[in-house]
Amino acid sequence: MKDKPESNSHSKVPAVPGPTNPMVTPLLNDLYQFTMSYAYWRAGKHQEHAVFDLYFRKNPFGGEYTVFAGLDECIRFIANFKLTEDDICFIRKTLPPSCEDGFFEYLRGIDCSDVEVHAITEGSVVFPKVPLLRIEGPVAVVQLLETPFVNLVNYASLVTTNAARHRFVAGKSKLLLEFGLRRAQGPDGGIGASKYCYMGGFDATSNVAAGKLFGIPLRGTHSHAFVSSFMSPEEIVHKPLCSFDGSTTCEDFVALVQSWLEKIQRSKLLSVGDTNQSELAAFTSYALAFPNDFLALVDTYDVARSGVPNFCAVALALHELGYKAAGIRLDSGDLAYLSGEARKIFCQVEKEFKVAGFGKMTITASNDLNEETLEALNKQGHEVDTFGIGTYLVTCYAQAALGCVFKLVEIKNQPRIKLSEDVSKVSIPCKKRSYRLYGKEGYPLVDIITGENEPSPKVGERILCRHPFIESKRAYVVPQHVEELLKCYWPGASGKQREELPSLGDIRDRCIKQLEQMRPDHMRKLNPTPYKVSVSTRLYEFIHSLWLNEAPVGELQ
Ligand SMILES: Nc1ncnc2c1ncn2[C@@H]1O[C@H](COP(=O)(O)OP(=O)(O)OP(=O)(O)O)[C@@H](O)[C@H]1O
Ligand SMILES: O=P(O)(O)OC[C@H]1O[C@H](OP(=O)(O)OP(=O)(O)O)[C@H](O)[C@@H]1O
Ligand SMILES: O=C(O)c1cccnc1
Ligand SMILES: [Mg+2]
Numbered sequence: 001m002k003d004k005p006e007s008n009s010h011s012k013v014p015a016v017p018g019p020t021n022p023m024v025t026p027l028l029n030d031l032y033q034f035t036m037s038y039a040y041w042r043a044g045k046h047q048e049h050a051v052f053d054l055y056f057r058k059n060p061f062g063g064e065y066t067v068f069a070g071l072d073e074c075i076r077f078i079a080n081f082k083l084t085e086d087d088i089c090f091i092r093k094t095l096p097p098s099c100e101d102g103f104f105e106y107l108r109g110i111d112c113s114d115v116e117v118h119a120i121t122e123g124s125v126v127f128p129k130v131p132l133l134r135i136e137g138p139v140a141v142v143q144l145l146e147t148p149f150v151n152l153v154n155y156a157s158l159v160t161t162n163a164a165r166h167r168f169v170a171g172k173s174k175l176l177l178e179f180g181l182r183r184a185q186g187p188d189g190g191i192g193a194s195k196y197c198y199m200g201g202f203d204a205t206s207n208v209a210a211g212k213l214f215g216i217p218l219r220g221t222h223s224h225a226f227v228s229s230f231m232s233p234e235e236i237v238h239k240p241l242c243s244f245d246g247s248t249t250c251e252d253f254v255a256l257v258q259s260w261l262e263k264i265q266r267s268k269l270l271s272v273g274d275t276n277q278s279e280l281a282a283f284t285s286y287a288l289a290f291p292n293d294f295l296a297l298v299d300t301y302d303v304a305r306s307g308v309p310n311f312c313a314v315a316l317a318l319h320e321l322g323y324k325a326a327g328i329r330l331d332s333g334d335l336a337y338l339s340g341e342a343r344k345i346f347c348q349v350e351k352e353f354k355v356a357g358f359g360k361m362t363i364t365a366s367n368d369l370n371e372e373t374l375e376a377l378n379k380q381g382h383e384v385d386t387f388g389i390g391t392y393l394v395t396c397y398a399q400a401a402l403g404c405v406f407k408l409v410e411i412k413n414q415p416r417i418k419l420s421e422d423v424s425k426v427s428i429p430c431k432k433r434s435y436r437l438y439g440k441e442g443y444p445l446v447d448i449i450t451g452e453n454e455p456s457p458k459v460g461e462r463i464l465c466r467h468p469f470i471e472s473k474r475a476y477v478v479p480q481h482v483e484e485l486l487k488c489y490w491p492g493a494s495g496k497q498r499e500e501l502p503s504l505g506d507i508r509d510r511c512i513k514q515l516e517q518m519r520p521d522h523m524r525k526l527n528p529t530p531y532k533v534s535v536s537t538r539l540y541e542f543i544h545s546l547w548l549n550e551a552p553v554g555e556l557q
Helices: 031-042 071-079 085-094 101-109 139-143 146-170 186-199 208-214 224-228 253-266 277-289 303-320 335-353 371-380 504-517 537-550
Strands: 049-056 116-119 133-138 175-178 295-297 327-330 362-365 386-389 404-411 432-438 444-451 463-466 474-477 481-484 487-490 532-535
Touching: 031 085, 031 101, 031 139, 049 139, 049 146, 071 116, 071 146, 071 487, 085 101, 133 139, 133 146, 146 175, 146 186, 146 371, 146 386, 146 404, 146 504, 175 186, 186 208, 186 504, 224 277, 224 295, 253 277, 253 303, 277 295, 277 303, 295 303, 303 327, 303 335, 327 335, 335 362, 335 371, 444 463, 444 474, 444 537, 463 537, 474 532, 532 537
Parallel strands: 175 386, 295 327, 327 362, 362 386, 444 532, 463 532
Antiparallel strands: 049 133, 049 404, 116 133, 116 487, 432 444, 432 481, 463 474
């Protein structure tokens, strides 16, 4: 994994760091992209100017929105696109021996300096059929970008959307931690999940490599292994603990904890019996290691009878020395009920021992959480402040893939269409522009796709927005604000101004802001209202004339 800027070997293109994952090279591709490339070359078509759109057809997770992610990695990929001698040698061995040498000479010379990429800004809320990226350039080169681009955008957008959905259910006030590395689909899945869950609105990750690579805040607690590794308090040999301000030293912190446990046990308000002593030893030992960040996993033996009282004894001992404990984690059982029980005990401790703020102790919950369990917890009422979420989040358990596609829409200035029995799969031809039109209340109303050379929609001017395929579906819109969606992120040889690639933090901010800006009925979990995606009248008529032109007329017998 690398993150430092590289000087791109070819002079015409600006320096952009390589892809995060060094496995992302021109060979991370489907074989058919190379065979097609050869066939274009053999036919003398390889330099023909082609335009492709990358888009998806259906929002994931039964929702009505998607967050676009992966653009930064796509631009890193093309900025550094170069086949090595070794790569060319391998392609030569792989293709049939009849393939002519000239093709390999051609491969040796190609880069993406004459490819132009327009894209929607990463972190934007996006909708089906609207191009996320428009890629144009020599057909044989752009063809080689299909698989890597779709690969870089698919999971990135899916998991960012999944994170955004978890954030939506959890609410703004909760802290969300991504704990998925151990369950992610391999190392790249793990790194990608951490990066894109942060982008989608998570606050931190447990993944140390992602913290180093992307500057994502790192957070963590401890596991059951640490608790069960202790047998008794006698195991703790190093017992002194210096007070928070350094003015005194408690020579036997283990005894101090024990004395606090006895006070808790004597309290009528708390009514605590014997607790598990090996658990107490583990907590005491952890507090000695991290007196400023003491957090305990309290569900190894019995949350209410042992884990929470033991935690309170250690936290009160730390408090006596001027420290503030960080909180508890629950990792099994009924999280609504147990978080409520823990909160009651914390409030009783605050009252009994007059420790201001103890009742507000942070409660973290984990264990197979997903949108549904978060929603169930909300319905029941709970006292959890922080959620640690792994498996369901990073594996995108509710939907395995976002069906992004990469379709040819124009070649040599000639619009192309892909027809299908399934109308939703018919591609929208031509090199296009797209706009988001905002209404009176400030919400986005509709996205409209137009031909490249049509005049743009204007604020205050009524425009007819048509469903791309269904004639009867259309609406007039008078936009209060118009935002052009596709921006130039890689100018190729066009000389256009290149958009800066924003930092991960800026993309995350954009994502959060865009999600908040959506009309609530598009965002709700149950039966959300579809957001409208439309085309201009001119594009509508053009699509349908091309459709009729290309579709053979059947004959009934
Ligand atoms: N109050 C609740 N409402 C709905 N779902 C909950 C609630 N509390 C916990 N859950 C979820 O219920 C599931 C419980 O998991 P499981 O049946 O494996 O039990 P467990 O508590 O993990 O048991 P074990 O002690 O064996 O680890 C988890 O997915 C968890 O997120
Ligand atoms: O549940 P997830 O959403 O995937 O979150 C991550 C899980 O990983 C850890 O334990 P692990 O699951 O490895 O052990 P456990 O099965 O004993 O809980 C942690 O305690 C969480 O339960
Ligand atoms: O820090 C934690 O509590 C953690 C990290 C990864 C997985 N489960 C829990
Ligand atoms: Mg678990």
